[in-house]
Amino acid sequence: MAHDALRRLKVVRPKRIYEQIAEQIETLVRDGTFVPGARLPAERELAEMLGISRPSLREALIALETAGLIETRIGDGTYVRADLGGGRVFPLSGRDMGPGPLEQFEARRAVECAAAELTAARADAEDRAALTASLARMRTLIAAGTNPADEHRIFHVRLGDASRNGILSGAIRELWRLRQEPMWDLLRRKVENPESWHAGIHFRSRLLDALEARDPTAARREMETHFDRAGRTYFDPKE
Amino acid sequence: MAHDALRRLKVVRPKRIYEQIAEQIETLVRDGTFVPGARLPAERELAEMLGISRPSLREALIALETAGLIETRIGDGTYVRADLGGGRVFPLSGRDMGPGPLEQFEARRAVECAAAELTAARADAEDRAALTASLARMRTLIAAGTNPADEHRIFHVRLGDASRNGILSGAIRELWRLRQEPMWDLLRRKVENPESWHAGIHFRSRLLDALEARDPTAARREMETHFDRAGRTYFDPKE
DNA sequence: TCCTGTCAATTGGACAGACCAATTTTCGCG
DNA sequence: CGCGAAAATTGGTCTGTCCAATTGACAGGA
Numbered sequence: 350m351a352h353d354a355l356r357r358l359k360v361v362r363p364k365r366i367y368e369q370i371a372e373q374i375e376t377l378v379r380d381g382t383f384v385p386g387a388r389l390p391a392e393r394e395l396a397e398m399l400g401i402s403r404p405s406l407r408e409a410l411i412a413l414e415t416a417g418l419i420e421t422r423i424g425d426g427t428y429v430r431a432d433l434g435g436g437r438v439f440p441l442s443g444r445d446m447g448p449g450p451l452e453q454f455e456a457r458r459a460v461e462c463a464a465a466e467l468t469a470a471r472a473d474a475e476d477r478a479a480l481t482a483s484l485a486r487m488r489t490l491i492a493a494g495t496n497p498a499d500e501h502r503i504f505h506v507r508l509g510d511a512s513r514n515g516i517l518s519g520a521i522r523e524l525w526r527l528r529q530e531p532m533w534d535l536l537r538r539k540v541e542n543p544e545s546w547h548a549g550i551h552f553r554s555r556l557l558d559a560l561e562a563r564d565p566t567a568a569r570r571e572m573e574t575h576f577d578r579a580g581r582t583y584f585d586p587k588e
Numbered sequence: 589m590a591h592d593a594l595r596r597l598k599v600v601r602p603k604r605i606y607e608q609i610a611e612q613i614e615t616l617v618r619d620g621t622f623v624p625g626a627r628l629p630a631e632r633e634l635a636e637m638l639g640i641s642r643p644s645l646r647e648a649l650i651a652l653e654t655a656g657l658i659e660t661r662i663g664d665g666t667y668v669r670a671d672l673g674g675g676r677v678f679p680l681s682g683r684d685m686g687p688g689p690l691e692q693f694e695a696r697r698a699v700e701c702a703a704a705e706l707t708a709a710r711a712d713a714e715d716r717a718a719l720t721a722s723l724a725r726m727r728t729l730i731a732a733g734t735n736p737a738d739e740h741r742i743f744h745v746r747l748g749d750a751s752r753n754g755i756l757s758g759a760i761r762e763l764w765r766l767r768q769e770p771m772w773d774l775l776r777r778k779v780e781n782p783e784s785w786h787a788g789i790h791f792r793s794r795l796l797d798a799l800e801a802r803d804p805t806a807a808r809r810e811m812e813t814h815f816d817r818a819g820r821t822y823f824d825p826k827e
Numbered sequence: 828t829c830c831t832g833t834c835a836a837t838t839g840g841a842c843a844g845a846c847c848a849a850t851t852t853t854c855g856c857g
Numbered sequence: 858c859g860c861g862a863a864a865a866t867t868g869g870t871c872t873g874t875c876c877a878a879t880t881g882a883c884a885g886g887a
Contacts, residue, residue: 365868365869365870366869366870367650367869391837391838391839392838392839393838393839401870401871402870402871402872403871403872404643404646404870404871404872405869405870405871407643407647407839407840408646408647408650411606411647411650411651411654412650412651412653412654414651415650415651415654415655416654421839421840422838422839422878422879423602423838423839423840423877423878423879424837424838424839424840424877424878424879424880425837425838425839425878425879425880426837426838426839426879427838427839448754448755452753452754452755452756453755455702455706455753455755455756456699456702456753456755456756456759458702459698459699459701459702459703459756460695460698460699462698463694463695463697463698464698467694514687514691514694514695515687515691516687516691516692516694516695516763517691517694517695517698520695520759524755602840602877602878604839604840604841605840605841606840630866630867630868631867631868632867632868640841640842641841641842641843642842642843643840643841643842643843644840644841644842646868646869647841660868660869661849661850661867661868662848662849662850662867662868662869663848663849663850663851663866663867663868663869664849664850664851664866664867664868665850665866665867665868666867666868
């Protein structure tokens, strides 16, 4: 069938002139035709060279200025910004990046700590049984030397569901899904090991105790401690 | 000598119209006046509303588009991009029934307390000035006997933005948008009055003090106290 | 000679009006 | 009731014009 081919179709977005021009100029800057600090031709001149009107050229220049590539000085001219340090990439294209790992982490800390507090007060026997079972599976996986990451997700999502708050549980589910994306695999692989898996078991065991005791404060405290420790491990520049 | 004063001189950069307009529209988007997915007025209309020419407005729109805030569809209109920040992480819509007020409240408590903590550590002078200005507007509104609910939203959304966490700030924006819906008006009307408005001023003033002092712990504590008090007012069955 | 104020040229900033093209909406026909 | 053509709406682009800021040449005075 042709279904496979059809699936590859992309939505055609009519390229507006200003985008084409901006890309052209970006290329010229990248390949060194326009050196940082250099002055571009005057707007009227450049527009004629490119065969477009001055407003369209201006729109392209505005886009490039917003992207941080160029700089215009009234009454003087348009210049390629000189402070384009080598590593700086221009966000003109491919700017659809999701939230970074730190943002995800901070958000998860916020919602999971709150969810733990609520869950301690609201979880029923079934919830507790499911969490206990998940913890047991984790132990089995670790004993077999397997990474329990997937079971971690199940545990925390179930914990969120038990909070009986659809917003928080939905957010937790979504944040863990983001966390599973391959992009952050490398970051995790650096700090995760069988030892950290065992520490995770201890933490979740204590958390479960707090739930059994129906102690919201203790549950939140356990979760906060967990995130504080994880945060130091992942994001502290000490090592 | 006047050397000390001279040292404070800043290079004046004439703000071009498109920059001013872009900033205006950006604040309208960020404080929730223009909801993600919403359609902006037509270019001709918007230009007239702002008292500028269409080319200038178009330059502002192109800047916002380059910045990834809006999206234009030829022959249709200009739309606020729907995939901003935590709009996807906190799935509030698409369910048969929206989340109830208690769910909203618990979620807001979670994200706003976390955001306050981060903001205390990350807010810059501009953020603090904006929050101070918002608080001043609140005082004016209350003095005139007007309900400051809209300014409340602006204050808290700005506070969230200053946390520099797109997920949290997006969630706060969404949750406050939800709160503004007419469905919960009655609930609020029962417990809100000029006296509670004044209490809100005091709370936000103390919160601002914590931000000025760059004290994350104090900022979080103020926010938690606020939510605890509001929670008792709204949801306690005592009365 | 050197400084200084002035004036003209250059350049970007902004506006008005018009026309084209894509999209959506409306409405009449089958 | 469904469907296709016409009309209205909306963004895309162009032409032309005028204004404001900057620059640089130039003449005049210390």
